[in-house]
Amino acid sequence: MGRQPCCAKVGLKKGPWSPEEDKKLLDFLLNNPLCCWRLVPKLAGLLRCGKSCRLRWLNYLKPDLKRGLLSESEEKLVIDLHAQLGNRWSKIAAQLPGRTDNDVKNIWNTHIKKKLVKMGIDPITHKPFSPSENPSDESHGEEEEEKTPVDSLCSDSEKSLASSSVSSSSVSSSSSNSTSLVKDEIIEVPPMEAPAIDWDEPMWLLEMDEFKGLEFLSNDFDENLCI
DNA sequence: AAGGGCGACAACCGCCAACGA
DNA sequence: GTCGTTGGCGGTTGTCGCCCT
Numbered sequence A: 001m002g003r004q005p006c007c008a009k010v011g012l013k014k015g016p017w018s019p020e021e022d023k024k025l026l027d028f029l030l031n032n033p034l035c036c037w038r039l040v041p042k043l044a045g046l047l048r049c050g051k052s053c054r055l056r057w058l059n060y061l062k063p064d065l066k067r068g069l070l071s072e073s074e075e076k077l078v079i080d081l082h083a084q085l086g087n088r089w090s091k092i093a094a095q096l097p098g099r100t101d102n103d104v105k106n107i108w109n110t111h112i113k114k115k116l117v118k119m120g121i122d123p124i125t126h127k128p129f130s131p132s133e134n135p136s137d138e139s140h141g142e143e144e145e146e147k148t149p150v151d152s153l154c155s156d157s158e159k160s161l162a163s164s165s166v167s168s169s170s171v172s173s174s175s176s177n178s179t180s181l182v183k184d185e186i187i188e189v190p191p192m193e194a195p196a197i198d199w200d201e202p203m204w205l206l207e208m209d210e211f212k213g214l215e216f217l218s219n220d221f222d223e224n225l226c227i
Numbered sequence B: 001a002a003g004g005g006c007g008a009c010a011a012c013c014g015c016c017a018a019c020g021a
Numbered sequence C: 001g002t003c004g005t006t007g008g009c010g011g012t013t014g015t016c017g018c019c020c021t
Helices: A019-031 A040-044 A050-061 A072-085 A089-094 A101-118 A142-146 A149-153 A156-166 A219-225
Strands: A179-182 A185-188
Touching: A019 A040, A019 A050, A040 A050, A050 A101, A072 A089, A072 A101, A089 A101
Parallel strands: none
Antiparallel strands: A179 A185
């Protein structure tokens, strides 16, 4: 028996969300305790499937999201975590406050991957390409081949931060930084600075009453929603 | 000015795991 | 133990805007 689709495909809207839809979803989620995503579109008056609503909330509407490119330290962290975890974007994103797995995945694919390739580093293995398999014809010096991605991307002062945090062999106990469980392993990461309120939200969203008092956007908010 | 190429990002799809009946 | 439902995840695709010719 085939798996049922997450929602009846008939009559449901797909594609980009309109400001009105965003507002409806946001209004609903701000004013109602979340029961289950399947009911959200129905109760919020949206012609979307619950899954779509969930994604929109997590990737775009959630108040504490950071937008825009990664900072240098975030980028280093992503590279290190990727070296450890592979394409487990949600685990990687969990170490970056305000970033979503979709965000990290997109940034990896559009920026970091290319950057590594250009530097002669295989983004999958995180090791220098062997001369025969190097996709970029740009010559890279011997020195560069010896560098790790972190070495190549950051200054000396920053290297210490990155290398002390999540090198592939650093599932150790040397640091008192924050830790997180990834299945059986413990990943140690440096404490990221609190997400700055650096919103790049559409104007219509910023104009909404709910967003005029930022104190409102606390962690309690999320817990209340049980997300 | 037109349009083709490309990059960036939002959104969808399909699979899987967890959970409850 | 089985089945259905739901949420979560990662891969992929679609769309839009910018840049170059």
